[in-house]
Amino acid sequence: MEKKDHIISILVHNKPDVLARVAGTLGGKGYNIDSLCVNTTTQNDISKIVMTTSGSQTTITRIENQLQRLVDVISVDDLTNVESIHREMVLVRLNLTAENSEAVKNAVDTNKWKVIVSGDTYVIIEITGDKRQVDFSLARLEPLGITDITRTGLVALTLED
Amino acid sequence: MKLKGTEIFLKVLEEEKVDIIFGYPGGAVLDLYDQLYQSNLRHILVRHEQGAVHAADGYARATGKVGVCLVTSGPGATNTVTGIATANMDSIPLVVFTGQVPTGLIGNDAFQECDITGITRPCTKHNFLVRNIEELASTIKEAFHIARSGRPGPVLVDLPKNVMAAQYDYDPANVKIRNQEAVYKPAPKKMANVLDMLNAAKKPLIMTGGGVILGKASDELTLLARKYEIPVTGTLMGLGSFPGTDPLWLGMLGMHGTYYANMAVSHCDFMLAVGVRFDDRVTGSIETFASNAKIVHIDIDPSSINKNVTIDLPIIGDTKATLKDILRFLEEHHYIQDADSRAEWLRELAEWREKVPLSYCQNDEVIKPQYVIEKLQKLTKGDVLITTDVGQHQMWTAQFFNFDRPNTFVSSGGLGTMGFGLPAAIGVKCAFPDRQVVAIAGDGSIQMNIQELATAAQYNIAVKVVLLNNEFLGMPRQWQEMFYNKRYSHTDMTYAPDFVKLAEAFGVIGLRATKPAEVETVLEQGLAADKPVLMDFRISREECVYPMVHPGGSINQMTLGSREMIN
Helix, strand or coil, X not given: CCCEEEEEEEEEECCCCHHHHHHHHHHHCXXXXXXXXXXXXXXXXXXXXXXXXXXXXXHHHHHHHHHHCCCCEEEEEECCCCCEXXXXXXXXXXXXXXXXXXXXXXXXXXHCCEEEEECCCEEEEEEEECHHHHHHHHHHXXXXXXXXXXXXXXXXXXXXX | CEEXXXXXXXXXXXXXXXXXXXXXXXXXXXXXXXXXXHCCCEEEECCCXXXXXXXXXXHHHHHCCCEEEEEXXXXXXXXXXXXXXXXXXXXXXXXXEEEECCHHHCCCCCCCCCXXXXXXXXXXXXXXXXXXHHHHHHHHHHHHHHHHCCCCCEEEEEEEHHHHHCEEECCHHHCCCCCCCCCCCCCHHHHHHHHHHHHHCCCEEEEECHHHHHCCCHHHHHHHHHHCCCCEEECHHHCCCCCCCCCCEEEECCCCCCHHHHHHHXXXXXXXXXXXXXXXXXXXXXXXXXXXCEEEEEECCHHHCCCCCCCXXXXXXXXXXXXXXXXXXXXXCCCCCCHHHHHHHHHHHHXXXXXXXXXXXXXXXCECHHHHHHHHHHHHCCCCEEEECCCHHHHHHHHHCCCCCCCCEECCCCCCCCCCHHHHHHHHHHHCCCCCEEEEEEHHHHCCCCCHHHHHHHCCCCCEEEEEECCECHHHHHHHHHHCCCCCCCCECCCCCCHHHHHHHHCCEEEEECCHHHHHHHHHHHHHCCCCEEEEEEECCCCCCCCEECCCCCCCCEECCCHHHHC
């Protein structure tokens, strides 16, 4: 069966070890987590984990079922085929030198990137978008001399309940 | 009223109707052990923590209640892991309490500290570290609830020493727990589908598993099979869920299943699989498993559905409630099996049964293991609770003993844990002191937890060990014979203790039979004793378990053994 990327949204009780349980369930059964994002919801005692993984529909159904067995898991939803918004964020630090500062400035203006902070020798840029957009921006930044990045996992939200 | 953690612990256990715990003390749980003087709770001191878990497991399997253990931190806790994993694979409800170093020392590599919740996360249904006295009572209550609800399983509760020494105003009325009860909603549409499939079927078959025993659904399953003349096969864990002496019973299926059960699976056109999980030892090659059949799968756990075998009609629900619904629906819709096609199917099965029955060759010289098991059944009239270790003797027991009642066959199915049988039998005997409890063991397995003979002797827990001693690790040796050119790499166990003397050293009666003519006498003597007994049966060294499906092969392709076996 065809392997596909899937976005799984998991509501969990905000209990100790809950992330370890979710991650361990996947790892222990041989499934890979490609990206991960976790935080509390509007209710402090409930957290949402959004993760991306890939596999055939059978594999994804197995993952959902295995997660559903966990006592602290409230619900598991595959958002892949549901109308939903997807965002990732990446912070990029560039080295500023006499040679590249003009090029960096131009690229920032052209691409409407958000500069968070800059100094004499560095600039940190924030980019938010779906996976494709973030990949695209990173490709453009690459020749300008990236020194480090931190990229979040994907977050997703359905248009309707 | 302010109570200490140790007092709250015992109060909650009392509320949960725990009457016995299996345990082993140590530094981190000494407060708890001291508090036991103030309680009526029965405590059985085992000789190794693994034995405590298996004993609680045996107790749980025989009674259907939650088994309880108490051990100390660090090595005490890690020693429980094999027992917990055993229970987890077979969905057995346990609550395992482990001591832990004081919360202030957790993470400091303190003496006898280990992250037991981390270690047991993948082999428990759930686990807890109790971080403060306020959550102690609710955590214990929740642990019991989780262990027994839905698909049951083991739950571990880690108890730091300072939490147990702290004081708290305990009021049972204020203890709230989360409710995880799975709600089973009968689906009339699915019942109609079952009816349609049964109407279309000419060769229906029921496959029963451990879920029928755990779900206490044996009566419903038996009624369904008998009422509509549907033959029944079962997994190892399902033995006893349908009467083994009923003509509709085909015996176990799978790697060491009967010829006729495996042929029935391969030829049936409808399979009602109840409380099973289609383990690889049961299915053989997935592609050819019941390939002519429409399969209905009833299970309480959605993750079991379509995990190994593709299911035509999944019904997620409690086995008892679901079978009741099916029975009611078939009754209401006046389902009657087609007499001709059913007679034809049963005749076909009878032919297979006649062609290759379960058999073995007993002579006057050497004891055959199957003979011992048949004699045991005859002498006890089947009125006995049996535990086993893992290996050849376990398969011979599954093949040659007919289990008529649920909860009478106690064996490690999923994990296949050697050393399970003796401690499990101790747990069973504690639950049913007036019943005959026999642990059938191999000479390899028995040595893995032989220290529990001391436990049996101390409390005079009169379990009877039937040791089928072939001086080999028999099952690996059988594989070496069949697949490794008889190169018996490290499976020869000739160097072993004198089991009779060893039994006597433990204060247990030791008996031995070396000739077939002695088997009955030894069994009679052993069964009659009101003390624990170890009976050492020196059996044929290279007897194999047949039939055998080669690993990964189709289950209708069986090695049937020697010619005289087939006759």
